[in-house]
Amino acid sequence: MKTLFASLAAPLALVALAHPSIAAAPQFQTDAPVAFMKDLSSGAILFERNADRRMPPASLAKMMTVYVAFDLVKQGKLKLDDMVTVQPETWAKWHGPQAGSTMFLSPNEQVSVANLLYGIVTLSGNDACVVLAEHIAGSEQSFVERMNRTAKQIGLNNSHFGTANGWPDGGVTYVTARDLADLAEHTIVDFPKLYKQFYSRRDFTWGKTMGGNAITQANRDPLLGRVAGADGLKTGHTEEAGFGFTGSAEQNGRRLVMVLAGVNSFNKRADESVRFMNWGFRSWQAKPVVAQGKKVADAEVQMGSSSKVGLVAPRALTVTLPAGLDPQLSAKVVYQGPIKAPIKAGQHIADLVITSPDMPVQHLPLVADKDVAEAGFFGRAWAGLTSLFG
Numbered sequence: 001m002k003t004l005f006a007s008l009a010a011p012l013a014l015v016a017l018a019h020p021s022i023a024a025a026p027q028f029q030t031d032a033p034v035a036f037m038k039d040l041s042s043g044a045i046l047f048e049r050n051a052d053r054r055m056p057p058a059s060l061a062k063m064m065t066v067y068v069a070f071d072l073v074k075q076g077k078l079k080l081d082d083m084v085t086v087q088p089e090t091w092a093k094w095h096g097p098q099a100g101s102t103m104f105l106s107p108n109e110q111v112s113v114a115n116l117l118y119g120i121v122t123l124s125g126n127d128a129c130v131v132l133a134e135h136i137a138g139s140e141q142s143f144v145e146r147m148n149r150t151a152k153q154i155g156l157n158n159s160h161f162g163t164a165n166g167w168p169d170g171g172v173t174y175v176t177a178r179d180l181a182d183l184a185e186h187t188i189v190d191f192p193k194l195y196k197q198f199y200s201r202r203d204f205t206w207g208k209t210m211g212g213n214a215i216t217q218a219n220r221d222p223l224l225g226r227v228a229g230a231d232g233l234k235t236g237h238t239e240e241a242g243f244g245f246t247g248s249a250e251q252n253g254r255r256l257v258m259v260l261a262g263v264n265s266f267n268k269r270a271d272e273s274v275r276f277m278n279w280g281f282r283s284w285q286a287k288p289v290v291a292q293g294k295k296v297a298d299a300e301v302q303m304g305s306s307s308k309v310g311l312v313a314p315r316a317l318t319v320t321l322p323a324g325l326d327p328q329l330s331a332k333v334v335y336q337g338p339i340k341a342p343i344k345a346g347q348h349i350a351d352l353v354i355t356s357p358d359m360p361v362q363h364l365p366l367v368a369d370k371d372v373a374e375a376g377f378f379g380r381a382w383a384g385l386t387s388l389f390g
Contacts (some may be wrong), residue, residue: 088108091107196231
């Protein structure tokens with residue numbers, strides 16, 4: 001397989017940016033040792049600092065636990081109304097001040113999967129994580145093995161998990177900011193309904209005080225209520241990791257994902273997170289480049305009933321540019337090819353790559369405009385001959 005470049009169906013008309021001006025990427029100043037921001041609408045990386053440095057995630061690891069649970073719910077292997085029993089030994093281990101954040105579960109209590117997920121996402125309950133892990137896989141260790149398999153499947157190649165809740169484990173558990181952003185993106189894209197249901201809740205009530213009063217705890221997400229369109233994801237803190245946060249917000253069709261890690265205080269994490277996300281929306285703008293369904297180019301097909309397939313935009317494609325500027329852009333279609341049949345209409349088989357001096361490279365998806373069946377015997381034989389002598 002080799003990388004091929006296709007001629008654009010309408011070369012510079014795709015990026016109709018009149019009066020191009022010189023542009024440099026907007027700068028963001030922060031003391032955070034690790035910072036990363038991606039615009040999911042265009043794929044542009046707006047900011048990165050030490051994005052591939054391995055670091056302890058603290059409670060940010062719980063995003064992986066939730067992703068695994070969401071995946072099982074989507075497959076029908078786990079139901080939100082399934083009831084789970086809190087094992088006394090699990091309660092004993094994850095109860096009290098020494099056990100960190102808690103949902104305030106009780107021994108032998110019956111609690112639904114849905115409420116455990118609220119306890120993990122909204123309350124960051126270490127107890128809820130382990131109880132859910134044991135319910136799903138029989139033991140926390142077996143669940144952790146599932147976490148790591150799933151992480152590899154979705155491309156988190158620089159992360160490893162040793163616990164279900166991110167409790168310090170001597171370096172066994174590590175992540176990177178880039179992987180955390182990818183995990184957030186997968187959660188939002190793969191499970192939009194579950195993400196909306198569980199990640200934007202402002203508070204959650206579970207458990208009772210010694211006096212019998214209900215315990216309500218607020219979501220620690222620093223963006224909720226402070227940044228328009230904010231709807232998740234997760235904070236984390238340990239002495240080793242410092243204060244960290246992975247968050248997302250959507251405004252006017254643009255969705256950003258951000259990661260800050262290693263911040264030295266609770267208040268600094270909150271203020272920097274709000275400032276970072278606001279910078280992402282205010283300093284950058286979306287610019288339409290291809291309308292939904294528009295054909296951009298043709299790709300070569302190998303061993304197919306047709307020698308070519310059209311490449312179309314699966315949605316309205318946009319690029320992310322500095323606010324108020326229209327820099328000169330260049331576009332090319334890239335794919336690994338020739339693409340082998342069979343191909344399904346709507347299958348992602350190529351990318352429109354947008355480049356501009358001093359700007360982040362942006363990769364926009366292109367999909368097949370039709371089904372292409374595998375060629376019959378004579379067609380495959382002829383293709384083999386032409387390949388042999390070509």
